[in-house]
Amino acid sequence: MVTRSGHGERSAAVTAGDTASDTPAAPVIHARALAKSYPGGPAVRGVDLSVAAGETFGFLGPNGAGKTTTIAMLCTLTAPSGGRAEIAGHDVVTEAHQVRRHIGLVFQDTTLDLGLTAWENLRFHARLYGVPAAAARERARMLLDLVGLGGRRDDLVGTFSGGMKRRLEVVRALMHRPRVLFLDEPTIGLDPHTRAQIWEHLRLLRERERITVFLTTHYLDEAEHCDRIAIIDDGRIIAEGTPAELKTVVGADRIELRSSDDRAAAAQLRDLFGLEATVTERGLSVRVADGAAFVPRMCAALTVPIESVTVVRPSLDDVFFHYTGRTIREEGGR
Amino acid sequence: MTAPATAPRASRYADELAALGVVWQRDMLHYVRDRLKIVVTVLQPVLMLLALGAGLAALLPASPGGADYRTFLFPGMLVMTVQAPAISAGVALVTDRQAGFLREMIVAPVRRETLLVGRCLGGATIAACQGALLLPLAGIAHLPYDPVLLALLLGELAVVALAMTALGVLLAVTITRTESFYAVLSVLTMPLIFLSGAMFPVQGLPGWLSWAVLINPVSYAVDALRRTITGYLPGPVPPQLFDGPRWGGWSPPVALELAGIAVLGAVMLVWASRRFGRLG
Numbered sequence: 376m377v378t379r380s381g382h383g384e385r386s387a388a389v390t391a392g393d394t395a396s397d398t399p400a401a402p403v404i405h406a407r408a409l410a411k412s413y414p415g416g417p418a419v420r421g422v423d424l425s426v427a428a429g430e431t432f433g434f435l436g437p438n439g440a441g442k443t444t445t446i447a448m449l450c451t452l453t454a455p456s457g458g459r460a461e462i463a464g465h466d467v468v469t470e471a472h473q474v475r476r477h478i479g480l481v482f483q484d485t486t487l488d489l490g491l492t493a494w495e496n497l498r499f500h501a502r503l504y505g506v507p508a509a510a511a512r513e514r515a516r517m518l519l520d521l522v523g524l525g526g527r528r529d530d531l532v533g534t535f536s537g538g539m540k541r542r543l544e545v546v547r548a549l550m551h552r553p554r555v556l557f558l559d560e561p562t563i564g565l566d567p568h569t570r571a572q573i574w575e576h577l578r579l580l581r582e583r584e585r586i587t588v589f590l591t592t593h594y595l596d597e598a599e600h601c602d603r604i605a606i607i608d609d610g611r612i613i614a615e616g617t618p619a620e621l622k623t624v625v626g627a628d629r630i631e632l633r634s635s636d637d638r639a640a641a642a643q644l645r646d647l648f649g650l651e652a653t654v655t656e657r658g659l660s661v662r663v664a665d666g667a668a669f670v671p672r673m674c675a676a677l678t679v680p681i682e683s684v685t686v687v688r689p690s691l692d693d694v695f696f697h698y699t700g701r702t703i704r705e706e707g708g709r
Numbered sequence: 710m711t712a713p714a715t716a717p718r719a720s721r722y723a724d725e726l727a728a729l730g731v732v733w734q735r736d737m738l739h740y741v742r743d744r745l746k747i748v749v750t751v752l753q754p755v756l757m758l759l760a761l762g763a764g765l766a767a768l769l770p771a772s773p774g775g776a777d778y779r780t781f782l783f784p785g786m787l788v789m790t791v792q793a794p795a796i797s798a799g800v801a802l803v804t805d806r807q808a809g810f811l812r813e814m815i816v817a818p819v820r821r822e823t824l825l826v827g828r829c830l831g832g833a834t835i836a837a838c839q840g841a842l843l844l845p846l847a848g849i850a851h852l853p854y855d856p857v858l859l860a861l862l863l864g865e866l867a868v869v870a871l872a873m874t875a876l877g878v879l880l881a882v883t884i885t886r887t888e889s890f891y892a893v894l895s896v897l898t899m900p901l902i903f904l905s906g907a908m909f910p911v912q913g914l915p916g917w918l919s920w921a922v923l924i925n926p927v928s929y930a931v932d933a934l935r936r937t938i939t940g941y942l943p944g945p946v947p948p949q950l951f952d953g954p955r956w957g958g959w960s961p962p963v964a965l966e967l968a969g970i971a972v973l974g975a976v977m978l979v980w981a982s983r984r985f986g987r988l989g
Contacts, residue, residue, distance in 0.1 A: 502731035
């Protein structure tokens with residue numbers, strides 16, 4: 376009885392997926408109970424994902440949390456040992472060929488051929504993906520212009536800077552008009568200026584292509600660019616939502632306060648508002664739900680002269696710490 | 710959305726063929742761009758032919774037809790010229806794996822076997838081109854500049870090149886540890902050439918060495934080329950120098966030698982493709 380109903384559910388889901396892939400509401404990435412075990416133990420323990428068309432989805436987690444394995448399964452590079460996943464309505468195991476047509480990949484380490492020119496790299500990719508020659512030339516011209524590499528089309532990639540290589544890789548991944556662009560640490564190892572530049576180009580490309588982006592990053596300020604975020608730890612997704620939603624879970628804003636007498640101010644905060652302030656080297660720090668609304672009330676109530684007040688909104692670093700008990704940079708950047 | 714899912718079979722083959730072509734083309738681009746490598750790779754056999762050839766030719770009597778040690782050495786040097794670039798097709802595969810470019814290829818919607826065969830064809834073409842660069846020196850070895858002979862030699866070189874490329878690629882996909890791969894390569898290439906009759910006649914070798922020559926596929930490649938050459942020489946050649954491997958007194962015909970090499974190459978290529986398809 377149980378097995379029978381389970382079987383029926385599954386085939387129903389398949390047909391629903393096939394017909395629904397034409398409607399815009401159908402998720403472009405869909406994973407259910409996706410799992411992977413290695414001889415050393417489980418790496419991913421049942422991940423559910425649903426990413427809508429046009430969404431930018433950030434996938435965060437400490438090292439060894441299962442990020443890379445999950446991406447590898449979604450990209451058909453590793454076979455799942457349990458569960459299933461579909462990209463653009465195609466199963467990653469039984470229709471790997473179709474999935475590959477619909478995804479573009481940018482890996483952490485460069486996968487460009489440094490001995491070829493930018494255009495030769497793009498042409499190679501286009502022919503591998505069956506893009507007609509004329510269309511490939513036109514698309515390469517448009518995309519290279521968009522990321523500011525129009526003038527370097529015929530230069531050897533070996534002469535490119537790190538940021539230029541990254542941009543070229545993004546262009547290459549988009550040559551065959553994929554539905555989903557996977558970016559594994561797209562800005563790792565780049566200086567802040569170049570990182571900002573890459574994000575600006577990604578924003579332009581997303582506007583232009585209406586593409587779904589699935590990315591991992593160690594820079595949580597970059598995760599702010601995402602529409603939605605999932606945090607994975609120990610092979611399970613432990614939090615999911617928009618950056619704003621996740622920050623609400625962590626809750627409170629933090630107010631940093633400098634006064635002429637921190638001890639007296641702390642006592643008044645406790646007596647008047649019932650708040651426990653902690654003393655830091657920059658003065659007092661106190662957590663409240665809505666910092667902006669609290670500041671005028673606090674300033675009116677405290678009799679101790681106040682020198683400065685700062686409201687700090689919770690960052691994704693706080694969110695990450697809240698869920699994993701670690702800061703993401705403890706992992707050493709890789 | 711379902712239209713590309715049910716792409717007709719014919720277009721699938723066309724896609725695979727296009728992929729094969731572009732993998733081959735990439736190898737060619739790398740080849741023509743590295744002029745220094747072209748020159749250096751062909752320089753070693755040229756020096757051997759000139760120095761070793763001249764030195765030993767003085768010791769051995771020339772035949773009435775003009776064939777001497779250099780004539781004997783020439784096919785051996787052709788095989789040597791082809792061997793180095795052919796084996797480096799395997800090296801290129803390892804380099805691609807290290808540089809990350811291999812990932813760009815294996816995530817493409819193309820069969821892995823196609824990628825590997827394209828690679829082999831590229832390596833074999835490069836190797837045959839390198840061999841062709843040596844052909845203009847035929848006169849030094851007293852070969853007639855007969856276009857038919859040169860075309861035959863080039864064709865035979867292409868077969869030998871493909872088989873050797875398959876060997877290099879098979880090693881590359883079998884030995885995934887880079888250091889071990891290079892170690893095996895350097896240990897393997899030397900005896901393959903030395904025990905093939907490329908540099909000295911195989912007739913006078915002691916028992917166990919003559920067995921090594923008989924099981925060495927390169928011996929038959931050298932012998933096939935050498936017998937093709939002697940067929941175009943004006944006079945007879947000294948048999949103690951030019952006799953190739955014999956199976957109990959019987960010399961296998963040139964066609965059989967080449968067919969054997971081709972079959973061996975094909976088997977290694979299929980084996981390598983299978984392994985490459987399974988690699989994670």
